[in-house]
Amino acid sequence: MELKRVVVTGLGALTPIGNNISEYWEALKSGKSGAAPITYFDTSLFKTKFACEIKNFNATDHFDRKEVRRLDRFAQYALVASDEAILDSGVDLDVVDKYRIGVIWGAGIGGLETFQNEVIDFAKGDGTPRFNPFFIPKMIADIAPGNISIKHGFMGPNYATVSACASSANAMIDALNYIRLGYSDIMVTGGSEAAVTQAGMGGFNSMHALSTRNEDPKKASRPFDANRDGFVLGEGGGALILEEYEHAKARGAKIYAEVIGGGMSSDAYHMTAPHPEGKGVIAVMKNCLENSGLKPEDVDTINTHGTSTPLGDVAELKAIKNVFGDHAKNININSTKSMTGHLLGAAGAVEAIASILAMQNSLVPPTINHETADENIDPDLNLTLNTPQERKIKVAMSNTFGFGGHNACVAFKKMDE
Amino acid sequence: MSDIASRVKAIIVDKLGVDENEVVTEASFTNDLGADSLDTVELIMEFEKEFDIQIPDDQAENISTVGQAVSYIEEAKK
Numbered sequence: 001m002e003l004k005r006v007v008v009t010g011l012g013a014l015t016p017i018g019n020n021i022s023e024y025w026e027a028l029k030s031g032k033s034g035a036a037p038i039t040y041f042d043t044s045l046f047k048t049k050f051a052c053e054i055k056n057f058n059a060t061d062h063f064d065r066k067e068v069r070r071l072d073r074f075a076q077y078a079l080v081a082s083d084e085a086i087l088d089s090g091v092d093l094d095v096v097d098k099y100r101i102g103v104i105w106g107a108g109i110g111g112l113e114t115f116q117n118e119v120i121d122f123a124k125g126d127g128t129p130r131f132n133p134f135f136i137p138k139m140i141a142d143i144a145p146g147n148i149s150i151k152h153g154f155m156g157p158n159y160a161t162v163s164a165c166a167s168s169a170n171a172m173i174d175a176l177n178y179i180r181l182g183y184s185d186i187m188v189t190g191g192s193e194a195a196v197t198q199a200g201m202g203g204f205n206s207m208h209a210l211s212t213r214n215e216d217p218k219k220a221s222r223p224f225d226a227n228r229d230g231f232v233l234g235e236g237g238g239a240l241i242l243e244e245y246e247h248a249k250a251r252g253a254k255i256y257a258e259v260i261g262g263g264m265s266s267d268a269y270h271m272t273a274p275h276p277e278g279k280g281v282i283a284v285m286k287n288c289l290e291n292s293g294l295k296p297e298d299v300d301t302i303n304t305h306g307t308s309t310p311l312g313d314v315a316e317l318k319a320i321k322n323v324f325g326d327h328a329k330n331i332n333i334n335s336t337k338s339m340t341g342h343l344l345g346a347a348g349a350v351e352a353i354a355s356i357l358a359m360q361n362s363l364v365p366p367t368i369n370h371e372t373a374d375e376n377i378d379p380d381l382n383l384t385l386n387t388p389q390e391r392k393i394k395v396a397m398s399n400t401f402g403f404g405g406h407n408a409c410v411a412f413k414k415m416d417e
Numbered sequence: 418m419s420d421i422a423s424r425v426k427a428i429i430v431d432k433l434g435v436d437e438n439e440v441v442t443e444a445s446f447t448n449d450l451g452a453d454s455l456d457t458v459e460l461i462m463e464f465e466k467e468f469d470i471q472i473p474d475d476q477a478e479n480i481s482t483v484g485q486a487v488s489y490i491e492e493a494k495k
Contacts, residue, residue, distance in 0.1 A: 066434030066451075130466075133458040 003180040007415065008256040009248050010089025010241030011353050012081040012190070015340050016052035016234050020084055024350075025357045027339065028365035029388055033218040034340055035232050041198055048210045050217035051196045052234035052341030070134055071147065072111030073194035077237035077346070078144035079151060082188050085239035086152065090253060091186065093152060102156030102184045103145040104175045106167030106191030108345030108402065109200070110141030110160075116199040141345075144192055156184045162345075164402025165305070167191050168238065169348030172410050173262030175242050185247045190349035192237030204233060207272060211308065221342075222369035223306035223335035224313050224383050231307040234341030238349030240356075257356050257412040260395075261292025267405030274312045274401070278319030284407035285323045285399070292411040294395060296324045299331055299411075301364055301391065303351045303398045306335025307342050314376045316399065321378060332364040332391050334384035339368055348400040352410055355396040359414055364389045421468070421494065422487045428463045429483065432456065442484035457481075464490060 011021050016034025018024035027034075034052035043049035059068045059076050062083075071079070082103075086093075118135045137143055142160035149158050157178055161170040168191025175187035195204075204210045211230040213220035221232040248255055265287055267280035275281070289296060304316055313335075321328045336354045343350055358364050370385040382389075394414050401407045426440045433450050446452040446460060461477045464470070464486060470493045472480070480486050 064434050066432075066456075069432070069434075130462060132462070133455040137455070 004182055005245035006176050006179045006242050006259045007245050007248050008240055008259060008356060008412070009091070009243045009253040010085040011256065011356065012084030012088060012239035013237070013350055013353055014054060014057070014077050014081045015236040015238070015343070015350055016054055017339050019054070019057065021088070021353070024353070025361070028336060028354055028357065029363060031366050031368045031386065031388070032339055033221070033368065034234065035217040035220055037217065038196060038201070040196055043201070046201055047205045048201060048212050049214045050220065050232070051201065052232055053196055054236050070138065072114045072138045073235070074107055074111055074192045075138070075144045075147055077192040077194060077235070078105060079147055081190060081192060081237035081239040082148045085190070085241050086188065089241040089243070091241070091251070096186065098153050099155045100185040101154040101188070102175070102178060103148045103154055103158050103188045104161060104171045104178070105145035105148065105189065106161045106169070106171035106345045106348065107141040107144055108162065108164045108167045108193055109195050111139035111143070112195050112200050113197040114138045116197055148188055154188065163406035163408070164404050165342065165344050165347050166400045166402035166406040166408040167345035167348065169352070169398070169400040169408035169410055170264065170406070172240065172242070172259070172348065172352060173264060173408060176259050176262055179242055179244050185244050187242045188239060189242055190237065190239035191346040193344040193346045194235045195344055196233055196235050200233065209309065219369050221308045221338045222371070223304070223308045223338050223367055224317070224374060224377055225370045226372040226374040228308040228310060228313065230309055231337070232341040234343040236343050236350065237346050238353050240349065240353065255415050257359055258415055259410065260294070260413045261288055261411045263288025263291055263409040265407045267407065269405055272403045274315045276315060278315040278322070280405060280407045281316055281319035281399070281401065282322050284409045285319065285397070288397060288409035288411050294411060297327045298395045299324065299327070299397055300393045301332040301334070301355065301358060301396045303355045303396070304333055304335045305399045305401045306367070307337055308335070312401070314374070317377055317381060329380045329382065332382055332384050332389055334364055334367045336365055339365070348398065348408060348410070351400065352398045352412070355398045356412055359393040359396050359412065362390060362392050364391050419487070419491070421490050424467060425464065425483065425487050425490065428467060429460065432460055432463060440483055442482070442487070444483045445481055447481065468494060470494070
């Protein structure tokens, strides 16, 4: 059977550097860091005291009081980002067939704060299990897509993908494939995460995964810099409306880009460490090229996973050189995590959105905070350091990798006029 | 209004996000105040906590209005 073509017709973002698409793009262009001291809880006993929190977000601006209590922050972010994307798509929900609209949403963890607080309450008691009836339905990762469908009446395929930091990239690929195969006309996809909590910070700190540059949070996320010391935890949500091309054309929708393929692979190596030769990462980019019908020379930009960890950044760039050969030096490589921090399960979505906006604006956002070259990184690679670079982009790829060795890569192509 | 009634009312207003003047004696949690099955369980748990009482499940099933909650608690606190 012939696969249907799939395009992006709506975008939504709630990120540590901007609370909607236009703020997000302005911040990406200007190289703004979203890192700051944590405001949610007392960090005096924590090794890392900063993160990329969402700013100026009042849940009651978006939800009534009862809804706020029923929604963990990760689900609130999901609803806010998807609302923006649905509105942006211009789709008239009164005329479309809602059985043909699904939601596939990524969350690496889900309602971590809800889990943490309920367990703290339990531990303070006498052992009687007096858990709140909303504990489980607030916490489970799939409640985000569940709530999106409840709000809008979308009755197509609906579930969450969980592959740690690759979660929302997996969600986008599944959404792409359902439309390709003709199961749905429109998919709301993306991801959200809200792990800036005591459990999240403490847990990642124990793994030595987080930067501890407490004296200068804004400079802490520094992918590819010689003095990088771990990732900076971020939070938020990103949403994309994927739509079957003829369906989008028929309703005169604005089209941001075509989603031309996705790659998936596993490292099959270690729970948290990247494979030193990047075997799984090489495989995922090759899979993505093949699935998208691309030659390596077709690719203009790669928004890397680039988390600012000592091992991961080097392994990913080695893999890019392996896959793209001589063409690697022609590619604008960047890591927008230098600005947003690492949004875990939402990373794939917000970074894919950054790639699409870069394509639309012919401008590659910078990898900020680069001061010292790492001798393990080929100086011929263009890492889009510190300032944005103008570039006509025909094809953009976005990499995301998760603990557990999950790798996912998505490719977007500019629509031919 | 008794002290118990006003405390019950405050809990309902807080948990169900309803207006204070909707919380009348004969108001049903589900039919009038928009509660679902989970909200109802949460209300019972909040009453237990607020008044330091235990409401067994079989008796909780009979508490479906504001008035029934107030009477039950007044009885339990005697």
